[in-house]
Amino acid sequence: MLAFVIRRVFQSVIVLLVVGLVAFSLFRFVGDPVENMLGQERTQADIDRLRAQLGLDQPFPVQYWRFLQNAADGNFGMSYRQGRPVTDLLIERAPATLELAFVSGLFALAGGIVLGIYTAIRKRGWLANFIMTASLIGVSLPTFLIGILLIWIFAVELGWLPSFGRGETVRIGWWTTGFLTESGLKALILPSITLGLYQMTLIMRLVRSEMLEVLRQDYIRFARARGLSERAVNFGHALKNTLVPVITVTGLQLGSIIAFAIITETVFQWPGVGLLFINAVQFVDIPVMAAYLMLISVMFVGINLIVDLLYVAIDPRLRADRAAAAK
Amino acid sequence: MNAIRRALDSDLGHSFRHSPVTIVAAFFVVVLFAGAIFAPLIAPYSPFDPATLNLMNGFTPPMEPNAFTGETFWLGTDDQGRDVFSAILYGMRISLFVGFAAVLLALILGVVAGLVAGYVGGWFDTVIMRVADVQLTFPSILVAMLIFGIAKGLTPPDMRDQMAIWVLIVSIGLSDWVQFARVVRGATLVERGKEYVQAARLIGRSPGAIMFRHVLPNVMSPVLVIATIGLALAIIAEATLSFLGVGAPPTQPSLGTLIRIGQGYLFSGEWWILFFPAMTLLVLALSVNLLGDWLREALNPRLR
Numbered sequence: 001m002l003a004f005v006i007r008r009v010f011q012s013v014i015v016l017l018v019v020g021l022v023a024f025s026l027f028r029f030v031g032d033p034v035e036n037m038l039g040q041e042r043t044q045a046d047i048d049r050l051r052a053q054l055g056l057d058q059p060f061p062v063q064y065w066r067f068l069q070n071a072a073d074g075n076f077g078m079s080y081r082q083g084r085p086v087t088d089l090l091i092e093r094a095p096a097t098l099e100l101a102f103v104s105g106l107f108a109l110a111g112g113i114v115l116g117i118y119t120a121i122r123k124r125g126w127l128a129n130f131i132m133t134a135s136l137i138g139v140s141l142p143t144f145l146i147g148i149l150l151i152w153i154f155a156v157e158l159g160w161l162p163s164f165g166r167g168e169t170v171r172i173g174w175w176t177t178g179f180l181t182e183s184g185l186k187a188l189i190l191p192s193i194t195l196g197l198y199q200m201t202l203i204m205r206l207v208r209s210e211m212l213e214v215l216r217q218d219y220i221r222f223a224r225a226r227g228l229s230e231r232a233v234n235f236g237h238a239l240k241n242t243l244v245p246v247i248t249v250t251g252l253q254l255g256s257i258i259a260f261a262i263i264t265e266t267v268f269q270w271p272g273v274g275l276l277f278i279n280a281v282q283f284v285d286i287p288v289m290a291a292y293l294m295l296i297s298v299m300f301v302g303i304n305l306i307v308d309l310l311y312v313a314i315d316p317r318l319r320a321d322r323a324a325a326a327k
Numbered sequence: 328m329n330a331i332r333r334a335l336d337s338d339l340g341h342s343f344r345h346s347p348v349t350i351v352a353a354f355f356v357v358v359l360f361a362g363a364i365f366a367p368l369i370a371p372y373s374p375f376d377p378a379t380l381n382l383m384n385g386f387t388p389p390m391e392p393n394a395f396t397g398e399t400f401w402l403g404t405d406d407q408g409r410d411v412f413s414a415i416l417y418g419m420r421i422s423l424f425v426g427f428a429a430v431l432l433a434l435i436l437g438v439v440a441g442l443v444a445g446y447v448g449g450w451f452d453t454v455i456m457r458v459a460d461v462q463l464t465f466p467s468i469l470v471a472m473l474i475f476g477i478a479k480g481l482t483p484p485d486m487r488d489q490m491a492i493w494v495l496i497v498s499i500g501l502s503d504w505v506q507f508a509r510v511v512r513g514a515t516l517v518e519r520g521k522e523y524v525q526a527a528r529l530i531g532r533s534p535g536a537i538m539f540r541h542v543l544p545n546v547m548s549p550v551l552v553i554a555t556i557g558l559a560l561a562i563i564a565e566a567t568l569s570f571l572g573v574g575a576p577p578t579q580p581s582l583g584t585l586i587r588i589g590q591g592y593l594f595s596g597e598w599w600i601l602f603f604p605a606m607t608l609l610v611l612a613l614s615v616n617l618l619g620d621w622l623r624e625a626l627n628p629r630l631r
Contacts, residue, residue: 015461026477140613142563144570145605148590156593163594259469266571267590281476281573289476300464 008308012301017068019297023290024067027077028060076291081283086291089276095175096166097265097272101257103188104196104264108257109250111200116207120215121234135201143260147194147267154190162187164269195264199253206249210242251307255300342625352617359611363419370413371401375578384408389599403599405588411599414585415607421581422608425495426561430554432500433561437507438550442538444508445515456512459505467502468564474498475573488576495574499564506553514546548626556619559612566608582608 051057058066070076076086119128138146155163167183169176178184214220215238223233262274269275273292280288334340343349362369387393389403389411402411444452462470475498482490518524519542527537568574569583577584582604589601 015464018461026480029481137613140559140616141609142567142612144567144586145609148586148593148601148605152593152598256466259466262469262472263567263571278472278571278573281472281479284476284480286480289473293473296469297465304464 004312005309008305012305015301016297019293020068020071021064023071023293024064026286026290026293027067028063071294076294077287079280079285079288081280081285081288086287089288090273090291090295091174093271093273093276095177096270097258097261097274099178100188100191100195100264100270100272101254101261104192104194105199105250105254105257107192108196108199108203108253111196112203113207113246115200116204117211117234117239119204120208120211123212131204135204138197138201143194143198143263144267146197147190147264150190150194151267161190163190166271191264191268191270194267195257195261198260199250199257202253203246203250207242207246210245211238214238214241248307248311251303251310255296255303258299259296339625343621346621348617349621352614352621355610355614356618359419359607359614360423362416363423366413366416366420370410370416372410372413374409374413374417386597388597402603403597405597405600406592411603414580415582415604418580418582418585418604419607419611421492421575421579422562422565422583422611425492425499425565425575425581426558428496429499429503429561429565430557432496433503433557434507434550434554436500437504438511438543440504441508441511442515442542442546445512446519446534446538446542452512455508459508462502462505467560468567470502471498471564471568472571472573474501475568479573488578491574491576492579495565495568498568499561502564503557503561506557507550510549510553511546514549515542518542518545552619552623552626555622556616559615559619562608562615563612566612582611 074087078084079086079089082089115131119131122128151163154161162183165187166178167185167187168181169178169184170180178188220233220238223237228236258274261270261272262278264270265272265274266278273295276288277292279285280292343353367373384393384396384398384400384404385406385408387398387400387404387408389401390399391403392399393404400410400412402415404410405414440455444455475494478494478497479487482494515538524537524541527541532541565574565581566583566586569581570587572587575581575584577588580588585604586601586608589597589604592598592600
């Protein structure tokens, strides 16, 4: 068990170091930072002095080490385009993305479990069939088209909901929240559905297939034979046993939600981290790109690690397998 | 005629004839591909030649004569008086070109990496599969965006618009090779132990010849399936990137770029500038996807 944990943590650190190397190489080889900082009227002496000052005359591994130290301190330098520290930009934008991800994750989880149970219990019903077919088409639709479709219906034709931005936000310390105003809550609806729809179909299909699997088991038949109500069988006995894989998949999807937020944020001009990143790619703003790359990989690797460890902690069979494999 | 009859009588042909959805999907794929390939012959206008554009024709609704010039356009015109139908045909050409080229790149990279990793094994296998694992951790659209950003930074600013299409192909191709590599590696591991490979080794054929002449043909059928589904994914990835403004430039608009342009006119009521490119993308991606699904089931005897 311990050997597995150590090996898994070690692997994660290696992955992060490699991603850090990519991010660092961005700084080092894409465009010349000295060129970016000095104006037209520069002499060779100026260039050399700045190089020494920035530490660019040091050997590559030394520079990489200093980059890692800075990154660990949360220091990614200044944005080329906005002239402000990247860390400030990220902190300013983070609440918008996190609130959006939270609401759409909740929507995906709640909607996916409810629809999954329904389609499993009423396997032959016309509504269940309709939901399954609709989910197939939904998976083939690109995210941005879903967003545009929702804007068209609910913002342009019906005029019920706003089509862009976060609405009014309330400041609590450094965090800005849209949860406390009516316009802020309204503004959350369409982006959350756009972002969560794909994950919802995923969770729905998973819950459905797990549920169908569990409902075939002997203990369910026995529960029915004891005369338990249909409801007690479905929710008390069957549902509980489908939830472990659902929680795992949801955990793994959390990272994808943040990554796909880039698309949703662009469609709805949502002032989050994803929009910041896509603008950085458009204008080749390397410090922002590098910082986003580091941030997202820490998140992805972290989530993967936690899910893997939880899996082993929860499921004793896996523990036995790993122990046997390690010997 | 005989060849066609034989094709229809084969296993594949049989399952094709008995799947109406697949026939409809194949019909759309053929029509759309033909439209893209023969765009210069079919398109009534040449939408990106400034000499033929008339700004007076801007915002003409579909099937209605323009208020000033009296000209009629099937699917209307955009803000600059470009015929939407012609723009879609040319845009599809770019979307499909990028899609095919990206899948081809991913296929070549993935198949070679998978074959060598599976046949030779050793440290090469370990390294390749580790890289594949790490890349799989991240969604491929994110990987494509990052590669696009890096490649854009590496090209000189005045070349960026011309290079955009190629950069796009490389970023989507590099983000999709893992699927091919994993499947080919798995299949190669199975094939490696078979007698024909041992026989080829005994008569002294070189490892390269065994891999590409003998093993490769036997691992191609799953590759074909992944390539078809990969084409649909690549078309969607290209459209997404172009829609986000990190893909095909407005001077060479793909379907995604057209949708990006059209989104701006949604609120002022010029719905056709957005609607027709979006529908084309949808039908194209869905049809290719359905064909891929059918191919997967038809080529995999276990699913029958």
